[in-house]
Amino acid sequence: MNQGTPVPSIAAVVNLQGSLLAAHEARVSVYDRSYLYGDSLYEVVRTYEGRFIASHMEAHMERLWQSARLCHLKIDQSREELVRECERALAFFKSQSFATRDAYCRLVLSRGVGRIGFSPSALLTPSQFAIIVQPVESPSEEQHERGLKLRVVERFRNHPNALDPAMKSGNYLNNVLAFIEAQQQGFDDALLCDAEGFVTEGTTFNVFYVRRGILCTPPLPVGILDGITRRTILGLAETLGIECRESHFQRERLYEADEVFATGTVKEVMAVTQVDGHRIGSGSPGPVTRRIRSAFQADLLRLLR
Ligand SMILES: Cc1ncc(COP(=O)(O)O)c(C=O)c1O
Secondary structure, eight states: OOOOOOOOSSOOEEEETTEEEEGGGOOOOTTBHHHHHOOEEEEEEEEETTEEOHHHHHHHHHHHHHHHHHTTOOOOSOHHHHHHHHHHHHHHHHHSTTOOSOEEEEEEEESOBBSSSSSGGGBOSSOEEEEEEEEOOOOOHHHHHHOEEEEEEEEEOOOTTSSOTTSOBSOOHHHHHHHHHHHHTTOSEEEEEOTTSBEEEESSSEEEEEETTEEEEOOGGGTOOOOHHHHHHHHHHHHHTOOEEEOOOBHHHHHTOSEEEEEETTTEEEEEEEETTEEOTTSSOOHHHHHHHHHHHHHHHHHHO
16 A cells, blocks of 8 residues: 655655646656666756746756766757746745745656666656755855865765766765765765875865965866856856866865865855864865855845846
């Protein structure tokens, strides 16, 4: 007997293939390729002042299509349709009396449902989408002041010739394992290196450090996600006249850095105050991090105008 799907006790709604549902009503087939093989892609977009920022949405859709090219996944929906369905899910979320906060919107796109087996001929449906909308859990101001305590874990970031990190696939098991490794050692989250010891990125965020006023972040070819927040920060640094380099470095550079920060759609710009037990700078967000975070927020206000 179906007991209903257990869902987290948060107010979430789902747009499942165009049907707007309460989260506990949303069900996906066990023959979905996402479930069987992690054979899916995803994007996370958030709202500000209750709406999506058009340029953000465009960047996320562009990356979804880039991910699809990298994993040979044919997206059967049009870009316009997926944006429209995200908007419908958001409107439904806002129509619920609980939805007073900004929204986190996760678009999951599966290769489809089919028989067990890798062959595309096993597929019985077009690509399938599910859009989960729930209140966004951004870090509080206290969390920003405390900053993140990160572990550079032993687990490597996927090699670009394996599951290319440039592809935002639904297969995040390597990152989940990195996160567990860091948490088991008492850290908030993990940073991963490649097999040669070069720092790549965090489990769900890109990383920057500041040394003598110069900003540095790993380059895309090291094998990272082309983070949309990372791109924004690179642009803002240029506008602010902060010299910025994209170059390979090993973990020790972070230990000696004046500042380190993480970037991502939900975290935005968040200070890292400890790496592997080494205190970074004064142990609280540094001046460049604060300046960049303020510029990021000012830029959002500009986009919302
Ligand atoms: C592995 C990884 N790196 C970086 C990011 C940050 O990307 P964005 O700024 O586009 O959210 C994410 C976001 O989920 C991620 O999963």
